[in-house]
Amino acid sequence: MAHRDHTRLHQVEAVEWSARNPADFAMNRRLARIETGSSVRRPSLLPPRAIPPPVTKPQHLIDVNVMPRRKAQAMSNGELTRRRFLTSVGVSGGAGALFATMGALGHAPTPTATPDFQAPQRADFHLTGRGTRKVVILGGGIAGLTAAYELGKAGYDCTILEARDVTGGRNLTIRGGRVETDLDGHTQRAGFSSGTYLNAGPARIAQWMVTLDYCRELGVPIEPFVNANADTLIYNEAGGSPVRFRTAKADLYGYVSELLAKATDQGALDSVLTDEDKARLLSFLEDFGDIGSEHEYVGSTRRGFASYPGAGEDHGTPLPGPPSLSDVFASQVGRYISFEFGYDQAMMMFQPVGGMDRIAAALTTKVGRQRVRLGAQVLKVNGRASDVTVIYRQGGREHSITADFCIATLPPNLMARIPHNLGPDITSALTAFFPFAAGKIGLEYRSRWWENDLRIYGGSTQTDLDIGQIWYPSHDFHAPRGLLVGYYNFADAAEAYGALPPAERTARAVAQGVKIHGDRYRTELASAFSVAWHRTPHLEAAWNYAPWEDSTAFRLLLKPAGRVYFAGDWLSQAVAWQHGALLSARAVVTALHQRVLTS
Numbered sequence: 001m002a003h004r005d006h007t008r009l010h011q012v013e014a015v016e017w018s019a020r021n022p023a024d025f026a027m028n029r030r031l032a033r034i035e036t037g038s039s040v041r042r043p044s045l046l047p048p049r050a051i052p053p054p055v056t057k058p059q060h061l062i063d064v065n066v067m068p069r070r071k072a073q074a075m076s077n078g079e080l081t082r083r084r085f086l087t088s089v090g091v092s093g094g095a096g097a098l099f100a101t102m103g104a105l106g107h108a109p110t111p112t113a114t115p116d117f118q119a120p121q122r123a124d125f126h127l128t129g130r131g132t133r134k135v136v137i138l139g140g141g142i143a144g145l146t147a148a149y150e151l152g153k154a155g156y157d158c159t160i161l162e163a164r165d166v167t168g169g170r171n172l173t174i175r176g177g178r179v180e181t182d183l184d185g186h187t188q189r190a191g192f193s194s195g196t197y198l199n200a201g202p203a204r205i206a207q208w209m210v211t212l213d214y215c216r217e218l219g220v221p222i223e224p225f226v227n228a229n230a231d232t233l234i235y236n237e238a239g240g241s242p243v244r245f246r247t248a249k250a251d252l253y254g255y256v257s258e259l260l261a262k263a264t265d266q267g268a269l270d271s272v273l274t275d276e277d278k279a280r281l282l283s284f285l286e287d288f289g290d291i292g293s294e295h296e297y298v299g300s301t302r303r304g305f306a307s308y309p310g311a312g313e314d315h316g317t318p319l320p321g322p323p324s325l326s327d328v329f330a331s332q333v334g335r336y337i338s339f340e341f342g343y344d345q346a347m348m349m350f351q352p353v354g355g356m357d358r359i360a361a362a363l364t365t366k367v368g369r370q371r372v373r374l375g376a377q378v379l380k381v382n383g384r385a386s387d388v389t390v391i392y393r394q395g396g397r398e399h400s401i402t403a404d405f406c407i408a409t410l411p412p413n414l415m416a417r418i419p420h421n422l423g424p425d426i427t428s429a430l431t432a433f434f435p436f437a438a439g440k441i442g443l444e445y446r447s448r449w450w451e452n453d454l455r456i457y458g459g460s461t462q463t464d465l466d467i468g469q470i471w472y473p474s475h476d477f478h479a480p481r482g483l484l485v486g487y488y489n490f491a492d493a494a495e496a497y498g499a500l501p502p503a504e505r506t507a508r509a510v511a512q513g514v515k516i517h518g519d520r521y522r523t524e525l526a527s528a529f530s531v532a533w534h535r536t537p538h539l540e541a542a543w544n545y546a547p548w549e550d551s552t553a554f555r556l557l558l559k560p561a562g563r564v565y566f567a568g569d570w571l572s573q574a575v576a577w578q579h580g581a582l583l584s585a586r587a588v589v590t591a592l593h594q595r596v597l598t599s
C-alpha cells in the first residue's frame with residue numbers, strides 16, 4: 001500500500017466547506033436519523049404524520065443574498081440600493097441597527113441582525129413611575145428559572161412552582177445517592193462514586209448558544225466537550241470489527257474524491273464545469289481525498305497506524321488496507337460522517353465543569369431559594385381579567401396562589417392535561433405538540449481503559465446497535481475511574497430500553513458494548529444508572545416537537561392567553577437545546593415587561 005503525506009491545508013478546507021453547508025434539520029431529527037440508521041422516524045407515542053420540512057428561518061434571519069431575483073434586480077436598479085437602504089437604517093435605527101443590518105447583508109462580521117436582549121430593569125419602572133408585579137411561574141426548568149431570574153432583576157415578585165424535588169427539569173445531573181422512580185415504579189439509587197456524574201439530559205453546548213452567555217454571567221466555569229474525535233469508533237454490526245473515525249473518513253473521502261476526479265477527467269462534468277473549474281476541482285480533490293495526481297485512492301497516512309511512527313527510522317506500521325471501494329460503501333460507515341458538520345454539533349462545544357446542573361443551581365441561587373416551591377405540583381390554572389390563580393399540591397395539601405401574571409413552562413404534553421379556563425383552543429394547541437422518547441445510561445468503570453488502552457479521550461463511538469452510541473468523558477482525563485454513556489438512544493430503541501427494569505437495561509446495554517470493547521466492558525463495570533425520559537414523572541418526554549404541518553398551534557402559544565404566557569424550548573427554533581428554553585424565556589419576559597410598562 002502506498003501512503004502519501006497530507007498537508008494541514010485540506011483540513012482547513014474541509015472545515016470551511018462544512019461551515020458553508022446550509023443549516024440542517026433540528027438536532028433531534030438528524031440524531032434520530034443517524035441513530036436509527038433510517039430516514040426520520042416519528043416517535044411511536046403518537047400516530048404517524050408527515051415528515052417535517054426544515055425549520056423555517058425566522059424572517060429577521062433570512063439571507064438577503066437569496067432574495068427573489070426580481071426584488072434583487074429592483075434594488076440594484078436603483079429603486080433601493082444597498083447603500084441607500086443602509087443609510088436609511090442608520091438614520092432610523094442608530095449604529096447598532098446599521099451594523100446588524102450590514103451583517104445581514106454580508107458586510108459586517110455580525111452573526112445575526114437580532115437586536116441584543118435587553119433584560120427588564122428596575123430603572124424601567126423608575127422611568128415610568130409604575131410598581132412591580134407578581135408573577136407565578138409554573139415549572140422550575142431552565143425556562144422557568146430564567147424567566148424568574150430576568151424578571152427578578154427588575155424587581156418583579158416571582159414564585160416558581162416546581163413539581164420535582166429539584167430545580168432544572170431536564171437539566172438533570174445524576175450523582176451518587178440520587179434516587180429516581182419512573183412512571184412504571186422502577187426505583188434507582190445512583191451508586192456513583194464521589195465526583196462521578198451523568199448528565200442525563202443536556203450534555204453539550206455549542207459556541208454560539210446563549211447558554212454560554214448565561215454560564216459567563218452566572219459564573220459557571222466551562223470546559224471543552226469533545227463532540228468529535230478521530231480516534232473514536234464506528235461499529236456496524238454487519239461489518240464486524242469497529243473502525244476508527246479517522247480510518248473511515250480517509251477511505252470515504254479518498255474513494256469519493258477518486259470517483260469525482262475520474263468523472264471529471266473523463267469529461268462527465270464538461271457541461272457544468274469550465275476548464276478552469278475542472279483544474280481547481282481536481283486540485284481540491286487531490287488534497288481532500290489524498291489521491292495524488294494519479295487520481296487513485298490507494299490508502300493514506302490519514303487512516304492511522306497499527307504502530308505510530310517513532311524514533312530514528314521507525315516509520316511506524318500502517319493499518320492494513322484500505323478495503324475496496326465497494327467494501328467501504330457496503331460497510332455503511334458513511335452514515336456517521338456528516339454529524340459533526342451540523343451547525344449545532346460542530347466543535348468547539350462546551351460543558352459546565354462539574355455537571356450541567358451547575359447552570360440550574362446557579363440560576364436557582366440567583367432567583368433565591370425562597371422563591372422556589374419544590375414538590376409543588378400545579379393542578380389548575382384560572383385566569384381572570386385582573387389576575388391569575390393557580391392551584392397546586394404541596395406536602396399532601398392543596399394551596400392556591402394569585403398573581404398578576406403567570407408564565408407556564410411545563411412541557412406541552414403535561415400542560416395540556418392541567419384544567420384551566422383559557423379556552424379550548426389553548427388545549428388543542430398544546431395537544432398538537434408531540435413528545436419524543438430518548439434514554440441515557442451512565443456506566444461507571446473502575447478504570448479508564450478507553451484512555452489507557454485505546455487512547456480515546458472524549459468523543460463518541462457511533463453504532464447501528466440499539467444503544468445508538470457510547471460517549472467517553474470529556475473531563476477528568478487520567479483519573480482512576482470514569483463514566484461512559486452506555487447508550488443515548490431515541491424513539492423505538494429508547495422505548496424498548498425504557499420498558500425494562502433498570503438492571504435489565506444495564507445488562508442489555510453492556511452486552512451490546514461488549515461487542516465493541518470486549519469483556520472489560522462488563523468486568524470493569526462498577527455501577528449504572530439509566531433515565532428513560534418519556535417515563536420520567538413531570539416530564540414524560542425527552543422533548544416535544546411543534547406540529548410542523550400547521551403552525552397555528554405554535555403561533556397561538558407564542559401569544560399570551562389573557563395573563564398566562566407560555567415558554568420552553570418547545571416554543572423555539574432550538575427544540576432540545578437549553579438555548580431554545582433560554583431564548584423563549586427571554587422573549588416572554590420582554591413581552592410581559594413591555595405590557596406592564598405600557599398598561
Ligand SMILES: Cc1cc2nc3c(=O)[nH]c(=O)nc-3n(C[C@H](O)[C@H](O)[C@H](O)COP(=O)(O)OP(=O)(O)OC[C@H]3O[C@@H](n4cnc5c(N)ncnc54)[C@H](O)[C@@H]3O)c2cc1C
Nearest residue numbers: 139141142143163169170202203204378568569576577578
Ligand atoms: C436526553 C436529552 C439530551 C439533551 N441534550 C441537550 C444538550 O446536549 N444541550 C442542550 O443545551 N440541551 C439539551 N437538551 C435539552 C434541554 O434539556 C432542554 O431544552 C431544556 O432543559 C428545557 O428546559 P425547559 O425549562 O423548557 O423545560 P423542562 O426542563 O422540561 O422544565 C419543565 C419543568 O416543569 C416541571 N413540571 C412539569 N409538570 C409540572 C406541574 N404539574 N407542576 C409543577 N411543575 C411541573 C418539570 O418538573 C420541569 O422542571 C437535552 C434534553 C434531553 C432530555
